[in-house]
Amino acid sequence: MMSESADAANGPGDTVSTVTLPDRVRLTFDLDVDVCVVGAGLAGVTVALEAARMGASVAVLEGRYVGWNASGHHLGTVMPGYGIPVGDLIARVGFDDARELWSLSNQGADYVRAQAADDIIPGLALTNGALEVSNVDAGDKLISRLQMLGEDFATEVEGWQADRVRVTLRTDRYFHGVHYPRAFQIDGRKYVYGLADLARKAGVRIFEETPVVSIDASGVRKRIVTPQARLRAAHVVLAGNIHLGEASRRLSDTLLPVWRYAAVTAPLGDRLAEIMTFQGSVTDSDGIDHFRIVGGDRLMWSSPETTWAGQPRRRAGAIRRRIRTIFPKLGKVEIADVFSGVIGQTVHGMPQVGQLRPGLWVASGFGRQGLNTSAMAGQLIARSILCGDDRWKLFSPFELVWAGGTTGRVAGYAIGMAERAGSAAAGTLARYRERARGRERTREARLAAANRQAGTRVPQRPPYRAPAPNDSGGTADTSSP
Template identity: 75%
Template sequence: MSETFTSVSQEEAGLRERVRLSFDLDADICVIGAGLAGLSIALEAARLGASVAVLEGRHIGWNASGNQLGTVMPGFALPLTELIERIGFEDARELWTLSKEGAEFVRANATEENMPGIGPSDGVLEVSNVDGGDRLISRLQMLTEDFDTEVEGWQADRVRDVLKTDRYFHAVYYPKAFQVDGRKYVHGLAALARRAGARIFEDTPAVSIDHSGIRKRIVTPSARLRATHIVLAGNIHLGAPLKRLSETLLPVWRYAGVTAPLGERVHEIIAFKGSVMDSDGVDHFRIVDGDRLMWESPETTWAARPQRFAGAVRRRIGTIFPGLGNVEITDTFGGAIGQTVHGMPQIGQLRKGLWVASGFGRQGMNTSAMAGQMIARSILWGDERWRLFSPFELVWAGGATGRVAGQLVGVWGRASSAAAGSLARYRERARVKDREREARLAEANRAAGTGPRRPPPNGRPRPAAPVSRPEQPAAAAAEPAPHDHGAVNREKLRPKV
């Protein structure tokens, strides 16, 4: 089913009136923030029988959650090898399993029946900007054998059969990863949460909270709420209720554009149907509406109007797929993601009855769903698996200075990956030239009557002269990555504000 990219704000204005909280209210759980995280928690908790009130300062999906691409992958923004290094193999595996459960939560909810027009489709390709096919095999082994995740390794030739660019080399194909209309999903989630009994109040910011007693108090501009549990799911905009918490996140604004219809040529150049993302987190795209290209790329550490980046998206498309020519960008969108210093989400209980669910970074679809399940199940069933996140403490992200530093790190990261990409392309061109040179040399030798040589006098053939071959299948080339089986002292590392 194809997706249609109507503007979410039009959809919002046209379809329903927002309800503000204008009377005092009691609930079991008060969730602050109606983004993916807050609504996933509200949905799961309401389904498990709790009375839930969601407070949203603007409107549902106002920020990143209503302005994203809807690609659903297992795992986290933090690369798997780094996760294993940090917390050891066993705990990393448990976290990975939870992240897959998060993806399954999205799959189960994002059906055409629940969310008409959501357009789920399978298959995501993670392409490499560098020619490191030798590292591919260890990654594939780790994902399939140790992390029970279905993947396929694609060599550069196969990647280039479906993506006509010399920018990408090998890839990891996730047949079970999928995509939905990301901008519709958050509204679908809100509708399901309401259906399960949750109450959602928009234009209702939480301006202060008192979390000291058993019944906690939340103040909004025109009403008060009392609840046994508060879940802070306000991402970078949480502000006044717990400023120190907001400061543990580095805000990063990411932008995307959608082209005008491109006709058949887009399928000649991009023959892969699902989402494509590069392994450096720079580009992320897929075809929508039959023949339009939706492309996420630039990022800043300050807020800007997404329209400003139409040119940057267009240029980026031209750089990766020059065969598409000069495309027109007709729609732009974007939002701020909260990045933690350690790269993992903040999920857990800060003190009795006060919970946090934020810092999902650029991979929020499955991870916010996972947080919703874990927090709701901990409150209602006593499931303590959220403690697996305890090693990832709340670390100050440095306020304004941190943001400037963040931009520098981002720029450095992109520059170095771009440099690595150019180097890999250079090496590949050099290999092709070598092969051509050798072929010419052999031909010249033949013409000059110097080859092929006669067999040596002992009758045994000589070892063949070394020929430079096309890349070996990575499967033959590398060792699996070593695993760290170190344990974590979870009690000692519990999160604190």
């Protein structure tokens, strides 16, 4: 056994959790298996584990090491659904298929919860509940969404009024919220290592530092080439996310790489409990901020995104400023760790799950919400390969669409900037309106008090009279026909 290498150590919660990993094994000899999985992130390890549990011989080929990218560097929030609003899902596939897809996403979340039991993957520090808070005052829209999620999509949800949100999070940035009591969070890095451990115990052979350089998927037995050895398999699962590269250029070109940065603060002591009593995670409705308490009195905070790689350390200042903007009462905050991962964003916002040609499968494009969706995809693909489950076809409407290459990245960056600026402006306007309403209420109360003191009656507006159908109201054209 060995401790983590220097680059692996740049992960979330290094300050709050330590992990010991097995020695890395490279593929140096030719091998024949039932299922070859490319990539040992959450998606690859889950499909491998589930296929092995069903009796297949499985090899995972990983170019770096287990959880090297996003899967070892995320915030660990497990939510139902996908990265797109449920209304968009219905618009795309119709109500019935949207419900089935949603139910699959719930099963993905249930899968993670089941693996996170103490006797399966211990020490994941599970906490319950996730709160999605709105940057604007649009509570009326909330009611229909709550009804749809609760009644039609069997998802437990609660609507929180702005007052409750502000008692729980001491900031006036947010208005109402949607609370998902059954959502939860786990130590993300320990989870992916725990899954890999379970997979090894189930018989999966995981080869790290073994990049796949090419795949010939034309025959019944697929040929997979790595720098030192070849592998033959009846099924290949492409779970390499954004880094798949030459192994399947066509597929990697359908993903827009988005670097997401996150930080863990130094201990904040009692100050943190004064500004935040919620132990679950918080996301804003525009997908800008995502944070939660870790290790008792630290904040783990994920904020800026870019479509170009950058040094995580350089983002510390931006994250610190973001925390200060949301929670000015917290005062000065020190950043202890910064980390990042690249997520693969599809053009339609839904993951890529299914069979590309007989025996060639894909599980990628999980975007910002990869925990429940990669668990769902892993189970679905393993069952499809081994039991003929064909529910992956529900994902067929979400085709492989070219993400636009470099132009797409530039456009993605510009759109991201514009959306963030738009959200910030909408938030500022909502808060301005709220303050103006507050000032108006105070002014009216003062006027009423002054009138009471002076013994005068508060002047009442004459009651509103709805105009009769043929009543011109006196200002419009009064000429009769």
